[in-house]
Amino acid sequence: MYTFILGIILLVLGYVFYSKIIYKNFGVEPNRETPATVLEDGTDFVPMEKQRNWLIQLLNIAGTGPIFGPIxxxxxxxxxxLWIVLGSIFAGAVHDYYLGMISLRNNGAHLPELASKYLGRIMKHIVNLFTALLxxxxxxxxxxxxxxxxxxLTPGFMDRRFWVLLIFxxxxxxxxxxxxxxxxxxxxxxxALLILTSLGVGITLFAxxxxxxxPELTLQNMHPNDVPIIPGLFFTISCGALSGFHATQSPIISRTLKNESEGRWVFYGAMITEGIIAMLWAAAAIALFDGQTLSQIISEGTASAAVSEITFTLLxxxxxxxxxxxxxxxPITSGDTAFRSLRMVIADYIKLTQAKLxxxxxxxxxxxxxxxxxxFIDFNILWRYFTWANQVTAVIALxxxxxxxxxxxxxxxxxxxPGTFMLYLVILYLLTEPIGFNLPMTISYYVSAALALGILLLFFRHVRLLKSGLTSESALINDQLSIREIYPESIL
Structure with missing residues (x-):
């Protein structure tokens, strides 16, 4: 109980104090014009109010991940x-804020364009592939x-296929x-519906x-039923702590912000809110079910069955x-912007303006x-590939x-x-999981460390060479990425 309460308090304090450090480190310029005003096109570049941007960002990043994952x-x-709190404050919110602000400084560019600019042109094609897949x-x-x-919830004629069609x-x-x-x-x-539901679950837990x-977190229950937390926990809970999917969503809002100073509330704040939502649902699952019961519910009907049990039991x-x-x-408010982001990423890649319908x-x-x-592919198989591709994208964004x-x-x-930590984990996951090489964990620990170190050395060699060749007029220093680099035929 006290572990949970302390976690909620720490998330709030993380926004109040740590986000200010992150904000100052970026070097925000409140008087600088944003893409929303300079490149307004009535479609993707549209100035919107701070609170609306925050709400859209929250709903964009909060798919079923911060509920299904924590359950x-x-x-x-x-x-x-522990992972939700530390991940949200020091990894997830930092990831969302910096990627969103760097995109804003580059005319709302998506992750592939940013990877091309800062990690090398070959990365543009690799990241485009990963981003599109994700x-x-x-x-x-x-x-x-x-x-x-x-x-x-609906009559028999409104079956799953009916709702699939309507959602599409x-x-x-x-x-x-x-x-x-x-x-x-x-x-x-x-x-409003999301926030009321999450608050209802939290309040009812207390009432x-x-x-x-x-239970409280102790050294004795760090590995319940001898289940290792590395790397599984960090892929099971992603959207409630650190998620590469957010790197595909932040550029949407970087095209609608009216002032750079709003980024702290919109990007960092939305992730902290998602962390609180994740804490509430994880707490509900732990409070209502023992491990064996929860495992049985999930195996019989996926996490959606556990959601039904929790909501009807508590509410x-x-x-x-x-x-x-x-x-x-x-999921609906993440699925819609996932497809929207994919359209924008492909448009950026093939240099096709989106003003025309x-x-x-x-x-x-x-x-x-x-x-x-x-x-037509099994949902569980899709989900396993999604979780890995998701965290690889987070590593690239970091x-x-x-x-x-x-x-x-x-x-x-x-x-x-956090980038190095997750780099190690995504390699370890690929080496040890059935969707990857299914190698023994003991060997994989060392191989993953060696591969991560090699990638890290190559990264620093690249950025040092890049920085040594910069001049005071360089676009890399001055945050200049012309819209014509994205859309050469743009009328803007």
């Missing part, structure tokens, strides 16, 4: 709280999970329409006394139904055709941020430390 992470016991997987898996939950139609419209036409208008209602069922029939709707909001159709239709085809800070002669350890 499955509850199988590890209270150590899940967004496609996110959009696809975030169709199936809300469709399953909705089918459980909404995703298609939100992908091609201007951001303030659909997403900007309905998100405030979605946001019913179930909060006392949560009753009516409250549980509203709670399920609040959970459904999360026909150009948006040209990219969007093939995306959805591929996504529909992926629907190293882009590290290169940026290094070139700007600012403290780059804020991003280097």
């Amino acid at each position: 499955m992470g509850a199988l590890y016991g209270p150590v899940a709280f 967004l496609l997987l996110v959009g696809t898996v975030f169709v199936t999970s809300p469709a399953s939950l909705l089918a459980g 139609i909404y995703y298609f419209l939100s992908t091609i329409l201007p951001i303030d036409t659909l997403i900007g208008k309905i998100y405030p209602y979605f946001g 019913t006394g179930n909060i006392t069922n949560i 009753g029939t009516i409250g549980g139904t509203i709670g399920i709707l609040g959970v459904i909001v999360l 026909s150009n948006r159709f040209m990219i969007t239709i093939p995306i959805f055709a591929i996504s529909i085809a992926l629907m 190293f882009v941020s590290t290169a940026y800070l290094f070139l700007k002669s600012r403290n780059y350890f804020f991003t280097l430390i």
Whole structure:
């Protein structure tokens, strides 16, 4: 109980104090014009208010990850709280803030363009592949999970296939329409539902006394049932602590911010809020179920079954139904912007302006055709590949941020430390998991360390050479990436 409460307090304090350090280290210029005002196009570059940007960012990054992940992470016991809190403050929120602000300084460029600029042109093609794969997987898996939950609440004729079709139609419209036409208008209602649901779960935990069922974190329960936390925990809980998917979402909002000073609240603040949401759902799962029961519920119906059990147990029939709707909001509001981000990333890559509706159709239709085809692949297989690709993307984003800070002669350890930690883990995961090489863990510990060290040395060799060749007029120093580098035929 006290571990959970302390975790919530630390998340709030992390925003109040640590985010200020991160903010100052970046070198914010409140009087500098932003892409939203300079490049306004009525579609993606649209100035919006600070609170609306925060809400859209929160809903964009908070898919089923900060609920499903922590519920499955509850199988590890209270150590899940430790990763959520430390991951959110020192890794996830830092990742989201710096990538969002670097994108803002580069005319809202997405991760592949930023990787090309700061890590080398060859990285542009690699990161484009990873980013496209990640967004496609996110959009696809975030169709199936809300469709399953909705089918459980509605009459028989409104089955899973009915909701899949309806969600795909909404995703298609939100992908091609201007951001303030659909997403900007309905998100405030979605946001209210999400926040009320999460608060309801938290308040009811205390009101019913179930909060006392949560054990404290000790050295003895760090590995419940002898389950190793490395690397599994860091991939089971990603969106509630550190997630590369967020690196694909922050550039959307970097194109709508009206002032650089708003980035701390919008990027860092949204991630801390997501961390609190993750804590609440992890606490509910730990409080209501023992490890064996929770494992059985998840294995029989995935984490969505556990969500249903938690909401109806804590909130009753009516409250549980509203709670399920609040959970459904999360994947839908990440799936829609996943496809939107994918359209923008592909447009950046092939240099196709998106002001014309026909150009948006040209990219969007093939995306959805591929996504529909992926629907026939087993969800659990898709999810395993998603979790790995997700954290690889986080590593790339953290190293882009590290290169940026290094070139700007600012403290780059804020991003280097979590980036190096996750680099080691993504290599270890690939070596040991069945989706990778399935090697013994003992050998993989050392091989992963050697490979991570080699990549780290190559990275610093690259950025040092890059910095040694810079002049005072260099675009790398002056944060200049012309919109014509992204869209040569732009009319802007």
